[in-house]
Amino acid sequence: MTAAATKYSRQRECIKEYLRSTREHPTADTIYMKVREVYPNISLGTVYRNLALLTEQGEIIKLSCGDGCDRFDGNTAPHYHFICRQCGRVIDLDMEPIEHINTIANAHFNGRVDGNITYFYGLCRECVPD
Amino acid sequence: MTAAATKYSRQRECIKEYLRSTREHPTADTIYMKVREVYPNISLGTVYRNLALLTEQGEIIKLSCGDGCDRFDGNTAPHYHFICRQCGRVIDLDMEPIEHINTIANAHFNGRVDGNITYFYGLCRECVPD
DNA sequence: TTTGATGCAAATGTTTTGCATGCAA
DNA sequence: TTGCATGCAAAACATTTGCATCAAA
Numbered sequence A, B: 001m002t003a004a005a006t007k008y009s010r011q012r013e014c015i016k017e018y019l020r021s022t023r024e025h026p027t028a029d030t031i032y033m034k035v036r037e038v039y040p041n042i043s044l045g046t047v048y049r050n051l052a053l054l055t056e057q058g059e060i061i062k063l064s065c066g067d068g069c070d071r072f073d074g075n076t077a078p079h080y081h082f083i084c085r086q087c088g089r090v091i092d093l094d095m096e097p098i099e100h101i102n103t104i105a106n107a108h109f110n111g112r113v114d115g116n117i118t119y120f121y122g123l124c125r126e127c128v129p130d
Numbered sequence C: 001t002t003t004g005a006t007g008c009a010a011a012t013g014t015t016t017t018g019c020a021t022g023c024a025a
Numbered sequence D: 001t002t003g004c005a006t007g008c009a010a011a012a013c014a015t016t017t018g019c020a021t022c023a024a025a
Helices: A010-021 A029-035 A042-054 A100-107 B010-019 B028-036 B044-056 B098-106
Strands: A062-063 A071-073 A080-084 A091-093 A110-123 B061-062 B070-071 B080-084 B090-093 B111-124
Touching: A010 A029, A010 A042, A029 A042, A029 A071, A042 A062, A080 B111, A100 B111, A110 B080, A110 B098, B010 B028, B010 B044, B028 B044, B044 B061, B098 B111
Parallel strands: A080 A110, B080 B111
Antiparallel strands: A062 A071, A080 A091, A110 B111, B061 B070, B080 B090
16 A cells, blocks of 8 residues: 555645745644635635645644644744744744754663754744833 | 732642652643542543643643643753654653753844743654664 | 545534632631 | 632634545546
């Protein structure tokens, strides 16, 4: 038994393009609203199915920021995220990957560490009091 | 209007003690099962309410590992977590806090970074093939 | 044609909430 | 007594899934 082949679908393409075009890290529901402007009949189920497929294929990244629902990122290049404690906004951070912390973690662990996910917290520019 | 005073409750105490006693990072449902051995009539709602309260008070920590449900940790001392890609287990890592990454993040960010949450991934001792 | 993808709706799983009652202070 | 905490059940959400139909290949 082989893995099922993936067929083209304009809905999936639209989701991917939208994610590539924004820096907003939208939720599934926001994506649904957006794609519906182009394909009014698309269903939430289809959005979820495609987000799962694209995530699996590595075309997009799923972020679990801990605010109850997942967010998605069309930028698959290694980068970090900042989450504002006040407004909840998720912002890309432009900084060098800090790979060596995997090495540090490995040195203290009885197993195999191969990666890490780091979220930074604080106040974004618009929420910092003057 | 002042904040409501917190009254003692044995249910909350039991939840806190259980979390202090284990290194398992249980989910709300697991905690519910456990506490029910002592207070058979406790409801899931009470467990959730107390977990939220204890988290707010800083008595416990809520972990969003991205596996669909939150987990809780009674160890509030700064430490890192490892999540096994295979079995999903969440394990404490004994390593020095790497505070300087906040400094690095701040240097590249137009806002204020005051903390970070890092989850390490890989295979735990029992899931690493020989 | 064949088979994966879709739309729709129902189902699932987690977490929250309204309300009458219980219990700490 | 006063009012926070509880148990119970219903509700609210986010996400998944079954199925008939649509549309790539």
